[in-house]
Amino acid sequence: MAVTTIIENHQPSHKLRHYTITLNDTHTISTTVTSHPGAARDWIHRTLFFNRRHRHHLLVGLGVQWTPHNNPASTIQLCIGHHCLIFHLHHSQSSPLILRRILLDPSITFVGLWCHSDAKKLLLSPHKLGMVDGMPIDMRIHAFNGHGRSLRGSSIIEIVDEVLGVVIDWDLDVGRSDWEVDELSLEHVRQASVDAFVSFAVGLHYQAWNFNKYC
Numbered sequence: 722m723a724v725t726t727i728i729e730n731h732q733p734s735h736k737l738r739h740y741t742i743t744l745n746d747t748h749t750i751s752t753t754v755t756s757h758p759g760a761a762r763d764w765i766h767r768t769l770f771f772n773r774r775h776r777h778h779l780l781v782g783l784g785v786q787w788t789p790h791n792n793p794a795s796t797i798q799l800c801i802g803h804h805c806l807i808f809h810l811h812h813s814q815s816s817p818l819i820l821r822r823i824l825l826d827p828s829i830t831f832v833g834l835w836c837h838s839d840a841k842k843l844l845l846s847p848h849k850l851g852m853v854d855g856m857p858i859d860m861r862i863h864a865f866n867g868h869g870r871s872l873r874g875s876s877i878i879e880i881v882d883e884v885l886g887v888v889i890d891w892d893l894d895v896g897r898s899d900w901e902v903d904e905l906s907l908e909h910v911r912q913a914s915v916d917a918f919v920s921f922a923v924g925l926h927y928q929a930w931n932f933n934k935y936c
Contacts, residue, residue, distance in 0.1 A: 725890045727911045736760045740907075742914050744887060748922075749803060752914045754905060756809035762817035764806045765799070769823075772801055778930035781823075782921025783831045783857045785839040786900045786913055793846040794839070795900035800917035807913050811901045816848040824852045827935035831857035832924030834877050834916070858932050860923045881919045884926055889915055 730739040737755035744750070753764050772779060782800035787793065795811040797820075810816070823829055824843075833839055836857045843850040864872040866883040875883070878891050895912045905913075930936055 725911060725915065727907050727914075729907070734760070738910075740910055740914070742911055742918075744889060744915065744918075747887065748918070750800075750805050750914050750918050751803060752805040752807060752910060754807045754809065754910055756812035758813055758815050758817045761806060761808045761813075762819050765817065765819045765823065768799075768801050768804055768806075777828070778936065779829045780921060780924050780930055781829060781831050782917040782919070782924060783833045783836065783839065784913060784916040784920060785833075785836070785842050786896070786909075786916075787842055788900045789897050791901070792842055794842040794850075796905075796913060797843060797850070798913050798917035800914075800921040802921070803918070805914045805917050807905070807910065809905065810846050810848055810850075812903065813848070816850060821850065824850055824856075827853045827933075830924070830930045830933040830936070832860050832929045833857040833920045834861055834880060834923065835859065836920070853935065855934060857920075858924070858929055860920065860927065860929060863927050863929070863932060864923060877916070877919065880923065884923050885919065887919070887922075889919065891915075 726743045728741045736757040737760045740752040742750040784798035785794045786796040797808050799806045836859050840852040861873050864880050872880050881887050881889050895908045
């Protein structure tokens with residue numbers, strides 16, 4: 722049975738919110754939520770600095786959320802290790818230059834699960850965020866179960882269980898809900914964080930940088 726807990730931490734600034742999310746007492750995710758481009762910029766710079774030793778094969782879990790009947794991306798989630806950023810694009814006046822740069826950096830491997838339309842949705846957003854051709858890599862194409870059966874058509878829940886041995890909560894109603902609200906709910910934050918984190922973890926499991934045709 723999946724047990725996912727989320728705790729809202731003390732907020733150091735009105736520009737962002739911090740959460741700690743725990744998956745089955747085995748994985749802890751530290752999530753920052755913001756619509757402020759300066760706060761997003763600082764998170765990206767800080768996280769890249771702490772992961773500079775991996776700069777030659779940097780891996781980033783990527784997720785995109787949108788509101789039904791409105792295709793542009795409402796949020797973008799980035800996850801490196803156990804650290805996640807949820808940037809609320811819909812309520813941001815601009816996007817930091819560093820975000821645009823990393824999305825167009827061919828040496829960075831972005832991965833997701835069922836992410837075939839993410840790049841298009843980011844480009845359709847008012848921020849017009851572009852990505853390198855072929856990114857993000859959809860890890861379900863490269864995922865197999867213990868018997869060698871392809872998981873290409875499997876759900877996120879099935880892929881994560883088979884590959885990582887982790888059972889996750891996944892609420893389709895949350896995915897179909899309004900991501901343009903002024904403040905994302907705990908359920909929004911939990912699901913968006915888990916999405917980006919398990920994408921990163923599956924990508925790490927398969928060393929997805931080896932699938933990056935630019936590296």
